[in-house]
Amino acid sequence: MERILVSACLMGRRVRFDGGAKTSTSSVLATWREEGRLVPFCPEVEGGLAIPRPAAEIVGGDGSAVLAGEARVMTAGGGDVTAAFLSGARQALELARSQGIRMAILKEGSPSCGSLAVHSGDFTGTKVPGHGVTTALLESHGIRVFAEDALDAALEHLHTLEAR
Template sequence: MYIISACLCGVNCKYNGENNLNENCAKLFREGKAVLVCPEQLGGLCTPRRPTELNDLSSEILNGNGKAMNDEGIDVTEGFLKGAYETLKIAKEVKATKAILKENSPSCGVNFVYDGSFKGDKIEGMGITAYLLTKEGIDVFSEEDLEPNRDKLVYLNQYDRNKANKRRSFKLEEDYQELETLDLTDNLGDFSDLPPKVQENVKKLMISLAEDLMGFTDIDEIAEATGLSIEEVKEVKDNEK
């Protein structure tokens, strides 16, 4: 069973009275696989409501440090904390193992939240509810984690690597279709005449694609996918340690 931010399934509970409909999430709800929550409404906040941002890490706010402040300078931390714990209570009641929450939200942000300046700037971090659920052992995803990185050939940073891993855990059908047709060695040709350092970097790239994009973990699978020998894969992996 999933816990899903209600706004992602078309419920008009967003701070401005609108929603953030996401078809992947709505499909799970229609199939009876999800329970909808809006932490801020569960915490007693009205809809619509003033935009709110966090002035510290969610871990600090849960420990009594830092606050959730709206754009009029009003402290609404109590409502956000209450909503987080009410959401956790529901998750435990329905035995939810995963949650899909709205990215960037001060309650539900999974990878990013706004920085507290109300200037539209984001920082890496989690919303209060997302952090609490994670702390309690529930796997938390954002709706953006369900979308493919179609504009990237290689996952260039830890966020994209994490996103790839999260998508694999959902076993999305389109991912498997992509993996079946992907050939890492296509058009690479023979790079034996390249300088040794460049050869090493090309091998690292190929292995990274096999691991992060295709999900292979065994040396034999990586070797088969990349066209490298088992010895070459082991050598590159050993050099990374």
């Protein structure tokens, strides 16, 4: 059975920067949870950041630029949390590899987990196209990442993986 990495906040764990969760009500995720497929993970917490913690955004690009050393992950107060984001991303990849995980469902918009968009880095609430740090690292190693609102595409991908 194919295992799936999933943002812990989508599973109801209170790991977000504000101490909250973004619990998904998706029947697809509920079914996968019942089947024992889901492996919850929060790269920001595993990278060493506290709950709650200051909100952070990628300044100077997206997650791919952070991986290349061309952008940083910063808090609004000027704190550099890049090392924690990189550590969490590496731990997510290590977990995925150790469990043979080939796909993930991650929280959209997050500087770690966004797969379509991230905040612009100016702390105005503006989003721009791009990937979070964990998403960029996972995808660069062949692990397909889907946003929590793209579960139809994720289900189709799961069927493709299991048909191989």
